[in-house]
Amino acid sequence: MSLDPRPRQRRKETRPQELLDAALELFVEKGFAATRSEEVARRAGVSKGTLYLYYPSKEELFKAVVRQKLSQLIAEGQDMVGSFGGSTSDLLRQLMHIWWERFGNTPAAGIHKVVIAEVRNFPELAQFYADEVITPADRLFSSTVERGIARGEFRALPVHDVATALMAPMIFLALHRHSFGACPVHGVEMDPMAVLNTQLDLVLRGLETRA
Amino acid sequence: MSLDPRPRQRRKETRPQELLDAALELFVEKGFAATRSEEVARRAGVSKGTLYLYYPSKEELFKAVVRQKLSQLIAEGQDMVGSFGGSTSDLLRQLMHIWWERFGNTPAAGIHKVVIAEVRNFPELAQFYADEVITPADRLFSSTVERGIARGEFRALPVHDVATALMAPMIFLALHRHSFGACPVHGVEMDPMAVLNTQLDLVLRGLETRA
Amino acid sequence: MSLDPRPRQRRKETRPQELLDAALELFVEKGFAATRSEEVARRAGVSKGTLYLYYPSKEELFKAVVRQKLSQLIAEGQDMVGSFGGSTSDLLRQLMHIWWERFGNTPAAGIHKVVIAEVRNFPELAQFYADEVITPADRLFSSTVERGIARGEFRALPVHDVATALMAPMIFLALHRHSFGACPVHGVEMDPMAVLNTQLDLVLRGLETRA
Amino acid sequence: MSLDPRPRQRRKETRPQELLDAALELFVEKGFAATRSEEVARRAGVSKGTLYLYYPSKEELFKAVVRQKLSQLIAEGQDMVGSFGGSTSDLLRQLMHIWWERFGNTPAAGIHKVVIAEVRNFPELAQFYADEVITPADRLFSSTVERGIARGEFRALPVHDVATALMAPMIFLALHRHSFGACPVHGVEMDPMAVLNTQLDLVLRGLETRA
DNA sequence: CATGAATGAGACTTCATTCAT
């Protein structure tokens, strides 16, 4: 009965990556609930059943995407902070550029949009994402601010609040990029790097201990 | 047999308001797609059919919520800016407090979360929301920054980027409040007013023309 | 878009009965797992969605069938035993005839087949059916045997074992009727009433205290 | 690299047996439709593909199980009846004990449960099982009853009905063992041998020609 | 002979919307 014309390809090695890539794209595009597992499969070039061979549920697929696309990235950032030699202002500037290049400007950032929108409907994902992404990211920026204070470069302000204020615009821009930025809408254009530079200049001026 | 103490006549007039309130709550809680029209109706104390008597589709209901809950608010902010007498730093501080009290800290802010998450699935809502909310909000902050520059209080920086940098943390916090803030998740607590004050202090220090 | 030609019938009162009847037929015919909820609906003349309006899941539908078709029947049998005036041998004969007419020879008996076959796959149904049907049926026959012994009509044998021996052929025949009896198979015909009469004669002869 | 101590050659010959054993267990446990072919394979220690190498479909696998586990058994019973020397009452008692030990109390009896439950969904199996199991089993008991009548030990009752009445409780108990008996359910315990002895005593008393 | 990756029909259940009353 099966007239399937194309040869079934057997590629256990590369399948997970292809599925993860397709899933990322679609989750970002449609959101978690609105992404149909069949479409993930089709976009990865396999059948519905194959997807479930690798990931037992849509929720697990999502977690796998988070792990591969986000967790890793943050760990790398943390490494950079540990080994950086220059001033903390420069470190923050560099952190921000890298962040934008490797995260804000890639599909990965769209995941955050999805999580923000749908955690309340999928409580299990909430703690997972908090542990896997939010807490580590927080630590990354907090430890950087602490470094600045410890080295006498920054004023002694509440570390966590400053860290949040630093991250906020980056996340805001990433969200924007994956919502309105992806729609053909007039009047909402913005230049992310310009905004980020402007805001970092402002904040650094505010942070630095005056001569 | 009718034990309902509320006179029937009075009800009719308040129906739309009750429906809008219920819809706002639920859209914020669940998102647009995940909100079931039946639950909106039930929470407003009417039947499913009645909801459709007032709003011909879920999408129209959503637009009505936006119009009533957001557009108005921004207009009021614009009025305040026009009539404010003090320094622009004080104006921004006041703007921020009011914004948090009347928007960031109310369900209304949750709507933004919903829009960010689902615009791409409901393209018609994109332009509507951009025109109705984003552009006016932008104008509100841009004009305030311009005022500061015009009065010599602020340095002459790119107005629009500064405005975005000012709004970003507020929006970030509002989104957070309606996503992780509403989940029983550990490790992601933050004090919005402290963050906002910290960030505004930093930015104002960076904005002000040095003596 | 809906071209539905037939007028939607609104019959909240009679729907549950129609659904229960259709469900009984199909469960008996196909078994629990193999019965598709859509077919239950179709056979009751409604759409798939309507079924779920009345019963929230296939499992609940099944329980409702059991309650309506079995539990009631056993209760009526119990009443009869309580008010019967004649000899216990006659009571058993009557019980058996009624049982066959009102249960063994009706679709209701097929339910037992289904339960026997599928309890192990649906553990929740096991206790439900044990409490709702098996235990009461046991009580019905045990109390009758006890009556015979108490009145000196029967020898003092282990009550519960005798009760089981009495029920066994009835149940066996009912199962047979709904499995092979419903298939066009040669060589397995049997006349239930003849078997039951033969077996009851044998057992009563064995039970009775010899003159 | 191969740590498998079993020589490969030996395996090949025992494969079918291992598959049949695994299939029996699972069919009894889950039923025919609910048994997944992959699990049969896994329990037999081979891959899914290998199963299909030996049996072209689940249905053929099932038939093979019936042939090996049931047909043989009945043939042996028939032999015993032919060569038995004592009274027919003793023969029946012995038959019953052997039946319970070698069939009722083994997984094989569970097959009958499966067939009863699912014949209607797999019509081809109906005639197969009738020819292979039901008719021979019937003959086994009928011929025994005939022997008793021919030797003047039993009253001249309808042979086939008596045979059915004799088998019924055994089958009933076997079914029970593999359904409720396998579930952790309260209130449905019974002692099979006690029931069988009780019923056989009753029936033999009824069968025997009074002195 | 043996493997296990791949397929896709099919099952249960949800929910926006309609419409008879």
Add this chain to the structure above:
DNA sequence: TATGAATGAAGTCTCATTCAT
């Protein structure tokens, strides 16, 4: 106006069977 019964498209996940290796 108001109700809520009814519809049916759509979505997640399962599993018998096939086939490239």
